[in-house]
Ligand SMILES: Nc1ncnc2c1ncn2[C@@H]1O[C@H](COP(=O)(O)OP(=O)(O)OP(=O)(O)O)[C@@H](O)[C@H]1O
């Protein structure tokens with residue numbers, strides 16, 4: 001069985017008329033990194049909510065179909081149970097902070113206390129993940145005194161500390177400067193290499209190309225395509241969905257650098273160099 005299974009998923013927010021998720025069908029295998037792309041309002045964040053149980057348990061509305069995570073049917077379990085299996089890092093780190101804790105350390109401890117971990121295990125995990133995200137030095141600071149970048153990394157640390165089977169990152173670097181962004185992507189790279197199942201929503205297409213095994217293209221709540229980065233970014237109609245491919249793919253198209261058999265274009269610099277040298 002796949003780690004995530006989405007069958008005929010449909011969803012409409014309360015008091016609205018439009019389906020924000022319109023008949024989605026896909027699965028995600030253990031250890032896979034699935035990229036989700038689409039223009040603003042395509043439904044990416046709402047899909048993340050549906051995977052993590054906020055839809056339909058927190059956001060009510062009209063819900064159809066079935067989402068299964070780690071064998072649990074999301075609709076039939078409380079959010080508290082689902083978050084132990086699938087952790088969601090929100091687009092805006094302010095939304096992630098409890099607002100009830102005085103220090104970063106306590107903030108990360110919060111989710112673990114709810115899980116009922118013993119003290120020593122909690123302490124070990126907090127230290128490990130604060131260090132991994134390079135925010136150990138601010139462990140005694142108030143979360144709201146942090147920079148946007150630091151807050152985003154604390155948000156990621158607090159979700160990772162729960163050691164969920166699946167990690168959902170909804171635009172994890174939208175608040176970060178290039179340096180902070182790079183640091184977070186280095187962590188994502190480590191996690192994907194370590195075999196974690198990851199859902200990555202990202203507007204930076206070069207990052208999707210670099211980390212995603214497959215890419216789900218959403219448009220107006222519909223699933224347009226689900227394929228490898230090379231297949232998705234070689235599509236000639238991306239602009240119809242408000243998207244542009246990674247810069248390296250655009251250059252490859254202009255230069256006619258493509259895979260000989262499939263005629264697909266490279267999506268990363270490494271692939272581009274390899275194909276360019278073979279030419
Ligand atoms: N709480 C809500 N109530 C009603 N409609 C909502 C709510 N939240 C989002 N929507 C609507 O749902 C649609 C999808 O929004 P969503 O935030 O999922 O898009 P997105 O792809 O994540 O966009 P972005 O790239 O801007 O983050 C939009 O039309 C949005 O206005």
Ligand SMILES: [Mg+2]
Pocket residue numbers: 044045046091170
């Ligand atoms: Mg969003």
